[in-house]
Amino acid sequence: MAKKNYDELSGKLIELIGGKENVSYFTHCTTRLRFNLKDQGLAKTDAINQLSGVSGTSWASDQLQVIIGADVDLVYDAVCHAGGFNKNEKINENLDEPKQKKFSFNSVLEAISGAVLPIIPIIIATSFINILATLLQKAGMIADNGTIQMLTLVGATGMYFLPIFIGATAAKKFNTSMVLGMLIGAIMINPTYLTAVNEGTSLSLFGLPVAMVNYTSNFLPTLVAVAVMAPIEKYLRNHIPAAIKSIAVPFLTLLIMLPLTFCLIGPAASLLGTYFSKGVVWLYETFGFLGVGLLTAALPFLIISGMHMTLVVYAITLFTTLGYEPTVFVAGIIITACQAGICLMVSYKTRNAELKATSFAAFLTAVIGGTTEPALFGVTIRSKKTIYATIIGGFLGGCVAGLGHAAAYSTIYSSFWDLVAFIPGGTANLLWEIGGCLVAFISAMIFLYLTFKEEDFTYDK
Numbered sequence: 001m002a003k004k005n006y007d008e009l010s011g012k013l014i015e016l017i018g019g020k021e022n023v024s025y026f027t028h029c030t031t032r033l034r035f036n037l038k039d040q041g042l043a044k045t046d047a048i049n050q051l052s053g054v055s056g057t058s059w060a061s062d063q064l065q066v067i068i069g070a071d072v073d074l075v076y077d078a079v080c081h082a083g084g085f086n087k088n089e090k091i092n093e094n095l096d097e098p099k100q101k102k103f104s105f106n107s108v109l110e111a112i113s114g115a116v117l118p119i120i121p122i123i124i125a126t127s128f129i130n131i132l133a134t135l136l137q138k139a140g141m142i143a144d145n146g147t148i149q150m151l152t153l154v155g156a157t158g159m160y161f162l163p164i165f166i167g168a169t170a171a172k173k174f175n176t177s178m179v180l181g182m183l184i185g186a187i188m189i190n191p192t193y194l195t196a197v198n199e200g201t202s203l204s205l206f207g208l209p210v211a212m213v214n215y216t217s218n219f220l221p222t223l224v225a226v227a228v229m230a231p232i233e234k235y236l237r238n239h240i241p242a243a244i245k246s247i248a249v250p251f252l253t254l255l256i257m258l259p260l261t262f263c264l265i266g267p268a269a270s271l272l273g274t275y276f277s278k279g280v281v282w283l284y285e286t287f288g289f290l291g292v293g294l295l296t297a298a299l300p301f302l303i304i305s306g307m308h309m310t311l312v313v314y315a316i317t318l319f320t321t322l323g324y325e326p327t328v329f330v331a332g333i334i335i336t337a338c339q340a341g342i343c344l345m346v347s348y349k350t351r352n353a354e355l356k357a358t359s360f361a362a363f364l365t366a367v368i369g370g371t372t373e374p375a376l377f378g379v380t381i382r383s384k385k386t387i388y389a390t391i392i393g394g395f396l397g398g399c400v401a402g403l404g405h406a407a408a409y410s411t412i413y414s415s416f417w418d419l420v421a422f423i424p425g426g427t428a429n430l431l432w433e434i435g436g437c438l439v440a441f442i443s444a445m446i447f448l449y450l451t452f453k454e455e456d457f458t459y460d461k
Contacts (some may be wrong), residue, residue: 004073006078008054013079015420016051017064018042020211029117031373033066042066047113056377058304069365090226100101115170116313118410122165123316126158127410127421134317134424159217159320165220167226174230178251184229184261185222188215205232205259211267222268224340225261234257273317284326289402296331296398296440297391300339303378319411326407330433331398332414337437338393339375340366341444342386346379355379370415383456389444397440404432 015408017035025036032111037043043064045057053075056068068075079085104361141148163185171181187193194214196203203210215221233253240248281301284291302311313330340363347359380386407425412418416437422430 006075007082009051009075010078010082012051013066014083014351014449016044016048017181020085023083023085026083026085027114028068028072029179031067031069031072031371033068033072033076033079035064035066037064037413039424039438056304056381057373067377069369069371094334111227113313115166115173115226116219116316118169118172119162119165120312120316122158122409123162123319123422124413130155131410131420131424132141135420161185162217162219162320163191163215163222166222170226170262171230174227176226176230176233177250180229180250180257181222181226182235182256184252187258188222188261188266200372205262208263210262213267215266215270217394218270218273219320220273221261221266222319224269225257225265228260228265229253229257230418233340248432258431273321287386292327292402293397293399295327296334296338296401299328299331299335300372300376300380300390301316303335303372304381316411319408324407324409325411326402328407329412329418329421330401330406330436331394332412333370333416333418333433334401334436334440335337335390335394336366336370336372336414336416338390338397338440338444339372339380340390341393341441342448343375343379345385345445345448345452346386349448350457353384355457367416370388370413372414385448385451385453385456388451389447392447393440395446396443397436397438399436400439401433401436404428404435406433407438408433 010304017037018039021043022038023035024038027034035043045064048054048057053068053071055069057067058065081095111196125201133148133155136148136151137143151281164182165185167181167185168178168182171178193203194216195201197212197214200212203212213221233249236243236249236252240252266376287294299311312329315325318327319325319329331410343359343363343366347356347363350356350359357373358378362378365371365374380390406422406429408421409424410421412421419430419433419437422433
């Protein structure tokens with residue numbers, strides 16, 4: 001979409017979601033605009049789906065997700081400008097009124113994903129720095145070379161300081177002090193504390209035993225601690241006299257959070273993350289390649305519903321624990337290949353000019369950008385045959401990768417360029433993942449070549 005159309009699209013979007021007064025929160029992920037709306041009934045999703053540059057819409061609780069694709073950040077900026085929104089901040093909200101939002105499993109997942117997703121670029125960037133160091137060593141550069149040492153240092157930084165990063169993003173998500181959130185994370189990886197942990201030295205706080213846990217490369221303890229800190233800090237801010245508020249609020253908040261974090265929240269969250277990872281690994285080892293195949297087949301429908309971000313959070317949890325991820329990131333690239341195959345075959349077979357253009361554009365978007373929403377919303381959901389091809393191609397491709405125990409050694413999106421994340425696992429690891437992609441691509445194309453019928457498709461967007 002040409003840049004000149006961003007302003008036009010943003011203006012129409014604001015109008016069709018019920019106006020800027022209907023928005024309580026507005027952000028975006030890698031491909032979608034995400035509007036939290038006060039009144040869902042005011043949103044005209046059918047009209048939004050007709051807009052040029054929009055690939056589809058979906059609902060997740062009270063959040064309207066508008067699928068844009070690779071240009072989402074540019075459209076997001078245009079909508080913020082047109083609506084007068086501050087980026088990633090609550091808007092049109094009276095903070096003096098109590099929130100009546102119901103507690104639910106979905107709200108928990110939304111809160112976790114909202115805090116974790118902003119740090120994904122940090123993990124991806126530093127993980128790929130590590131991969132670059134690995135490739136240079138495989139090419140013959142010695143380990144004590146200055147470049148290798150510097151790249152290794154930078155690569156380790158993203159994971160090591162993860163508690164500080166998540167302290168900032170979680171604080172923004174839970175509407176509390178960002179600097180205090182970062183401080184909680186920094187204390188958890190303080191070198192003196194870590195030295196005591198590594199040497200087996202016991203520490204106590206106000207007579208309470210401190211659990212000696214290494215929190216580096218672990219985001220869950222800090223995230224939970226900041227979530228607990230948010231209502232405490234808000235209560236103190238609302239009840240302490242203004243004359244001493246600037247001193248008393250941060251001091252008392254930290255004083256309360258220290259024993260809660262290091263004697264209760266931190267060790268409990270760390271243990272939960274450890275057992276979660278062990279449980280996932282057990283399922284993976286028990287069901288093997290079939291589990292990967294089933295996940296890959298189901299992934300497109302999770303993407304359509306917007307639930308796939310929950311899987312991304314799980315995958316990051318597993319990656320920070322094990323150093324690799326054998327399911328979600330594996331499935332993501334394979335389903336991109338599957339959708340690329342479907343779009344290429346539909347573009348070849350159809351006689352409808354609109355569908356041909358849409359399919360080929362979605363094929364290019366999947367191959368070049370690794371974005372599958374244009375394919376899923378523009379092509380796949382318009383016919384049962386393409387849905388069947390998605391299931392068949394995804395399952396077979398996932399089974400192949402699972403059979404070879406393919407695993408990603410970086411957090412990634414779903415682009416073919418991300419295949420380099422499989423190189424640290426060895427040549428066989430990379431080839432099994434490529435094999436899964438090829439099987440998904442070819443099997444989906446063959447199925448559609450044999451079953452394609454023009455009348456199976458709906459041509460209204």
